Amino acid sequence: MSNWTTYIKSFQSYMKIERGLSKNTIENYTFDIEKLTDFLERNHLSFNPINITEEIVQQFIYEISKYVNPSSQARIISGLRSFFLYLIFEEYRTDNPMELIEIPRIGRKLPDTLSTQEIDILIEAVDLSSNEGERNRAILETLYGCGLRVSELISLKISDLFFEEGFIKVSGKGDKQRFVPIGNLTQKYIGIYKATSRSCLNIQKGHEDTLFLNRRGKQLTRAMIFTIIKDLAVKTNLKKTISPHTFRHSFATHLLENGADLRSIQLMLGHESITTTEIYVHLDRRHLAQILNVFHPRK
Template sequence: MNNWKTYIKDYQHYLKLERGLSQNTIENYTFDIEKLVLFLSENSISESPLTISEETVQQFIYKIASEVNARSQSRIISGLKSFFSYLVFEDYRTDTPMELIEVPKTGRKLPDTLSVQEIDALIQAIDLSTLEGERNRAILETLYSCGLRVSELVNLKISDLFFEEGFLKITGKGNKQRFVPIGSITEKYISIYKNQIRNQIKVQKGHEDTLFLNRRGKQLTRAMIFTIIKDLASKINLNKIISPHTFRHSFATHLLENGADLRSIQLMLGHESITTTEVYMHLDRKFLKEVLQNYHPRK
């Protein structure tokens, strides 16, 4: 199976250097290939990335189809297609064993959103008598008011704060930078945290410019942000499965419902394509009816 390791390593270098993908994305792509390698090992099939046939891949797809839902299945197939296309691109293979393998049809899953009242309730549930409380309030306000990805939030630097101009400088996927407007309320909470709480923490070497720190003076992990949000959700008995991404979805949805145009939202979210932003068009019919009544000449 070492043969696979070499090609996977090459592929990872390609994704990083040529495609400019983030470490998280590269790990997700690799995880899908490793599932296939595990399947070969468990079934004593000794095929390399260069010799594996369509039949073998099909057997693997049948197996995962019984274990995961259509959405996860699609993601794994798409990951494998990318890997074998890379092998063809680099002339390691002349064909791809994924040619005739179809991706199962999945309905586009609409992201969960929170109402403004639910977001307020989550923020009000934060215990502000602790040092972490002020930090967590600033974190939730930033996630919701600026629509950041969780990786963008944990990597946010003090030198990225341009409060006088009213913007944050965000480094997104593929190291692409964008400026996101920041409102005065969020600015206020970040300033309280930065000036009154953060300066009480002994900052570890290398984290001097990191905005949000854990109690040991290091950058917060993505997992920690998930935990903070999960704990607050259970505190207010919120009957929804939420994550940091839910705040990003809510940011986009609330902007759209209040009349912002898709192109502006796309720029703020840092979406490469407008079709990604269109996921947020899952508005209720009542809202669409109001749009028609307000804007159509034949209403």
């Protein structure tokens, strides 16, 4: 493993500094490489990143295919491919042993979405008599109103709110920042939360600028946001499996259905590639027929 450690650390620095990838992404790539090194150790194979062959990598992929689902296989192959491409880029290798290894075909699962009525029901179910009620309503309105990732929501700062201009500043994946429009309704509920329950908290040092706080005056965790949403789904007898990301998917889907263009949605979501955003097109093909009927000269 010692032969691998130096190259892995170098790859981690490259991902963080030059590619600006998030901590979670870097950890996932590292985990993929460590699966390969574990395979080598178990089979007493003394290959390093420079001399490992395509045949050995194929043996590894064959082994994991016995117990890892196609989606996870695809991620591991993609992670290893990126690692060896980096080694070629740094001129440690001249070939990529992953080049001829095919990623397994996986069906693309369409994201779950909520209707506007379901979102209204969930938000109306928030218990406003509780100490956290106003906060939870503001959280749901922000997730849906701005299409944020859960990590973006919990790290949102008061100094990121530019209500007069109608925008918030969001720190996305890889610390990339973008400005997202924020509607009057979402502004209203954030304002109520700030003026009521948040103002009564004993805010801990270092969290003075954090918007959404727990009862101890510290930043909320991702797990807490999942719990809030799960509890509301149970309370309203919602028969869908939902998460904070469901509100983000619903934000994009409803924008598309109401006539927003894909490029604008991409910018608001902070997707690096419009290909990622295109998944929302497949949710309702009636929208495409409407576009044809409205805009095509031979409609």
